[in-house]
Amino acid sequence: MLGAGPAGAVVAMVLGRRGVRVLVVDDGRQKAFSGGETLPGASRPILGGLGLTDVLDRTPTLPCTGSRSAWGSDELAMRPGIMSAYGAGLHIDRPAFDTHLRVASLRSGASALKGRLSKVDRDDRGWIACVGSDGGQITVKCQWVFDCSGRRSIFARAVGAVRRAADKQVAVVAVAERSGHDDDLATTTESVSEGWWYSAQLPRDRRVFMLFTDGDLLTNSGARSIERFVALGRQTRHISELMATYEFGRIPPTVVLADSSSLDAAAGPGWLAVGDAAASMDPLASTGIIDALKSGRMAAEVLLGSGVRLEDYSRAILERYSQNLRLRSRYHWMEKRWSGSDFWRRRRIPFV
Template sequence: MTTAAAPATGRRPHHRDRFDAVIAGGGPAGAAAAITLARAGRSVLLADAHTGPPKTSESLVPAARMLLHDLGIDPRELDRGHRPCHGVLSAWGSPHPQQVHFINDPHGHGWHLDRPAFDHLLRSHALARGALVAERTTVGRPARLPDGDWQVTLTATGARRTVRCRWLIDATGRRARIAVHCGAVRHRYDRLVAVHLRLAPDPRDGENRSLVESAPDGWWYTAPCHPTGRLVAYFTDSDLTPPALTTPEVFLDRLATAPHLAARAKGRPPHPGDVPRRCAAHTARLEPAAGEGWIAVGDAATAYDPVSSQGVLSALYTGKCAAEAVDAHLNGEHDATGRYTAQLHTTFDSYLAGHRAVHSWEERWSTHPFWQRRQHPRAPAAG
């Protein structure tokens, strides 16, 4: 367990067994919530279990600079240890790649994130602001006490302790583990999965753009990894995933059918010790996203298709906004969480409309199941 530094003047000191909020999940959403609440003078415990699939390289769009500033983080900190992202190439709807260059973006360039390093940076800021950060610690199933507090068990390697809190913040990703225990239901809109593989470093790889390339049964993505590696990922529906795609040979054979990605992967074996890994990438929404004494953030609240490039940005934004709602609620504004969930609904509905439009641009394989499902979506399924 890592303890916080002495709180700044004017802050209430932590009581080690009772907090204003316990946050389950130490990714960008949970860390943004911890930073926001700690800056407001609230006592916060951020528990990061370090479980789940390995973090992959992801891109952070230039507009995230404003959110980082709002969180008290100088965006220049990302220039150390993360590669700049100067644009996106997209072979989508056409065999010829089109480019979106960030030189025209008023916020400047984005970044190809080293996710473990980025997550650690955010948790370090939460710690510096006065939050208690518990590494490799899992938040157990919550129990509501008669006085309205929550009681949760924190489990770390070889140790368990029980704490109380006024609010629980679920930042556990698509599983929404805490919110589901509180009665919320996850609604899945598709069966999208990702199979990803890191390629061996190549010092000649100086490209600073990501690339998206559509395919008959899904789409491909590649981006540089820090310092000279490269991530490649294939996105398709779970029932359309080719057999044995998680073996390097089958994965690289399928990659060879995507000409623009294949050109960037040519002659590069997998990163030593790495194999293709599969993880969930489906669109989902939690109903409700907040309740009495709990609130969900990031993928736990709304999970977006990675083609939208909204994942990390949404995590930071919802973490910040949910924490502001919790702080306002603790100050007596009991409609604050309702405003948060209403904004989630508005944003998600706009995303769904845009998601359908983007997939309608690809007409070459409009009769294939993957593309038909997105051009004529069905009602979401619970679970």
């Protein structure tokens, strides 16, 4: 198992509970804040079905009252969380959530190894992986590999899978400390000429602000500096109001990949890519954690022989990705105010 995020934790936990020996290989580095901090109400039955309701009980949360957006119009349109069949969502402390998922996987019987994959070979008995750990090399032999390494798809690409991206989108992310009153518990999305902004309140008196744009446009925007990032946010109509009661400090924003991309095949003989390693959906969908949990469970069922075949798994992942691209295309066509900008012009090509 490569990677210890939500997808990897679920695979390890499901397999471990069934008595399968699992080794989770992860570099153990503290991941930069990259979003995925709001869980939709639909996550509750998924976590319940996995026996993980206690993870939410242990994670600091705030209620999410709904989502609102200024998209295709200057005015905000609100969708209350109560309209969801599963109820309102939650703003979560994402590092704490991920930690509790990893603990659940280890309690199920999985083992952990701090390190990074450096080389992989295959013989008639299975995979032979070389893992760099504590300055040395450890050889790991196994029959199956689950690639849960995120958009890097480290293992899948090493064995010949090709990753293709539909765009060059990145997210510029800054977390600010509250300095005044803020009772706004909805998520806010606002489109601008260079892309779109997103913000949500977090536990522990914080709020996340994100600017989504294309990687090559980021250089011209200057948003890598916290001063320019805040200046751009204050030029908006709605995000600027949320920034008014927050202090940003001097730490530069974090820039992370936020593209829509997928492998040409999500699985092969003796391996499966799971979560973002298989396909990453546009953040507009707000389904990253749900997709990770679902694909993790489905991937484990392939190995357990629970009626999900390898080719069925790969097909389901790629169909889900195609659906997301079509939905993304429809949403982008709804925004017609910035037709002259490079970001929006590139998204005028419909996906069919």
